[in-house]
Amino acid sequence: MSPADILALLPLILIGAGSVVVMFAIAFKRNHALAAGLTLVGLTFAFVSIYAVASMAPRQVMSVLLIDRYALFYMGLIIASGGAVAVLSYGYLQEHEGQHEELYLLLLLATLGCAVLVASSHFVTFLLGLEILSVSLYGMVAYLKDRKLALEAGIKYLILASASAAFLLFGTALIYAVAGTMEFSRLQEISLSRSESALLLAGIVLTITGIGFKLGVVPFHLWTPDVYEGAPAPVAGFVATTSKSAMVALLLRYFYLSGAIQYRAVFLVFAIIAIASMCAGNLLALQQTNVKRILAYSSIAHFGYVLVAFLAGATIAIEAVSFYLVAYTVTTLAAFGVVTVLSGADRDADDLEDYRGLFWRRPLMAGVFTAALLSLAGIPATMGFLGKFYVLAAGAAATAWLLIIVLVVTSVAGLFFYLRIVVALYSAPPEHAPIQMVSRGGVFILAVLTILLIWFGVYPAPLLNLVRATRADLTVASSLP
């Protein structure tokens, strides 16, 4: 490992160092502000280091990590969203009794796991990143241990994540048994007999289980609503955005580099998953009255949309996925941010009733939530619209008409429950509305997210250029059309 390799890993090292520093800080002196501050400093350094590393990309580090601009782009997204979650968590935890500092430790570790995933070009780093992420998330989901739902969610996540990791491991083992390599890009080169390729296919499909679980797509979605509902609101935001984005980044690299997407069966499996997710996500949300659960079902549907773009499988697909994930991350963090900021000490503001007439009590908060919901629904002048437009364009370019028709029809059903929340926001307020304290940091994050949401929704050219520049590395490596 040369010094240049170490330099290339700087973002990862800085996040890791941040977690060590936070751990020591907690050991010496428990202080909420200090822990949160150190976390943000660590993440900021890591974010800045991305620019330093960008000049030397792409660089393969020891055949397990590939630091290219694609990976760095996603690292930027992950670190930024991790930072937003840290700020939101600070305001959120201030209202709770108990020890807050360890959440930041876990948050940094989870962010590190995500950052490893997006740079992974090898099954070893895939598993390593996934486990770092999962183990940290167990703790984060169940962090408010005096709440029953949080514990339930934590245990549920633990059991299901371990099971899916076991499938993933088994799949990896099968692939290794057949191919004799664990590098994504080398899978393409091997030539196989009929029986061997059947075994390889079985291995690939088993790995889809592990990926599908993290993405929360049908039929691996059962944990999503419960975990979203039970987890503290900012952690739910992290589960919904950062961990899923990282997994999608890995999904693209894995399937495009290895050429596995060209197997008919794999394509079919993903097409079925995509259609089922879009239908189930949008239809199951119709009956919900819990805002966090609605957002959970909505995220199931949204990853169905992402898979539509993924299946289009051309350069425009990578762009569409990347753009969509940025839009989704910004939007979903804004939505969970509102939930976080409005939540009190005893429970999260997750009931639809909590939002009744919010516009007449807190117009700005309701405005942010409206923007986020309209963006999730894909209404113009928001990032969500351009994301959906991009996905539809990718689908149309690949002439995947069935997929995009399903997307359109189900997303209209989805519109119905987003509008239900909007209707609640603007209806007459109840007589005795609770007055919540609002943290300043949370408001700042919400303001930034909303500006991004509308700015890139109206003038997306800078982001588009970035997305196009970063996808080049992946395109070259995987020789896509």
Add this chain to the structure above:
Amino acid sequence: MILIALIGILLAAGVLAWLSSRWSTELPRWISLIAAVLDLILAAGIWFGGGSSRSNMWFDEVNYNWIPGFGIHFHLAVDGLSLLMLLLTFFLGIMAVLASWTEIRERVGFFHFNLMWVLAGITGVFLALDLFLFYFAWELMLVPMYFLIVIWGHERRVYAAVKFFLFTQLSGLLMLIAILALYFIHHQATGVYTFAYSELLGTQLSPGTELWIMLGFFVAFAVKLPVVPLHTWLPDAHTEAPTAGSVILAGLLLKTGAYGLMRFVIPLFPHAAHEFTPVALVLAVIGIVYGAVMAFSQTDLKRLVAYTSVSHLGFVLLGIFSWNPLALQGAIMTMICHGLSTGGLFILVGGLQERIHTRDLDRMGGLWAVVPRLSGVALFFGLASLGLPGLGDFVGEFLVLLGAYRISVIITVVASLGVLASTFYALRMVQRAFQGPNTHGWQLSDLTPREGLMMALMIAGLLWLGFYPQPVLNTFSPVMDNLQRTAQVSTVARGDKR
């Protein structure tokens, strides 16, 4: 630049109105009124000034790069068709502000914000010459409209607003898919990624593809227009919306559907549209007759007026798909006059509801003696709606029937039955509401000066269009010539195939 100003003034006025509501509930009204008047003056300026000096078919045009990666431009342009629609937009915008003057008392600032932004969205729809921009504006105008209904609407407002939103959203997304298909097909043929209207115009499409893409567009416009099986959102939305919302829905949003047919469906897909003619004509007469019959059987006064829109817009569809100059002229006249006459009726119904707090015809009766001026004006708009000669609606419907007669006698005969039915519903409305004994003992105040002014302006407009429609037809004629050429091209091409 003036085109950007048209939209910018409305957007800025919306924000200002909202902000100013902190200090006064009157300020937002005045700001919105001034903005709408200013826009009307600017548009009239284009009308009087631009006609003579223009070199191409566009009076005025702006074109900027917006999202270069996709070949998307911020391209606005105005020709005769869009100019007429803009004049109608701003005129009815003024009426909408005036109509809400006393009706809207709560959340005045936010109301006018939405009102201004929906007008801005409609203006964008009428001006956009980039298909992406068009879709952008098309969807964007829904959101403020949705808020207008859901916050200031009547009893079943949430149901109506959500239904309205879902219908238009689904059909709009189908149009988006059609736009994208056209975009990629054009790229395959030419190697250029562009959403520009002028460049997509000549795209070569195979007949099957052309039909599917055309249907994608047609569905979106048919929902707005509305064409009968897709109309069910309309009576609900029109009835539940506040008066200003109803005026804008009936007067303007429906016209965006007709505008879309003339601007996009026929020029972009002439052959498919021509093949589709029989279906469109049948749908049109179904709408005419169905709307009239339904209007006749309503007891909710506002719902009655809403159904007359279905009938009148059927004439527009009939005119567009009759493929001859007379019918097209009739269609544009009907679009404008329907905006005035139906807008007037909605304002009257709104005024009446403000006074007696009901829209139920059974609870009215004998109002003529109580409010003679209001009743007289209602009779006037009723007569306009049934197509009395001398008023604008007559010119429009007469021209449409004249044009339609050339392509199908049966269709024309059935459509004429619709005119006959309109006599029944219009007179029934006047009789039930205003004549007969005043059994409920209503004691009401007559038209206020503000209402009188609004009514006078709209009456003057209808009389002018009824007696001297030539300026409108002149403005429209270059556009009509283009449409006519497209129509001929498609018939020739069809002849070749045989």
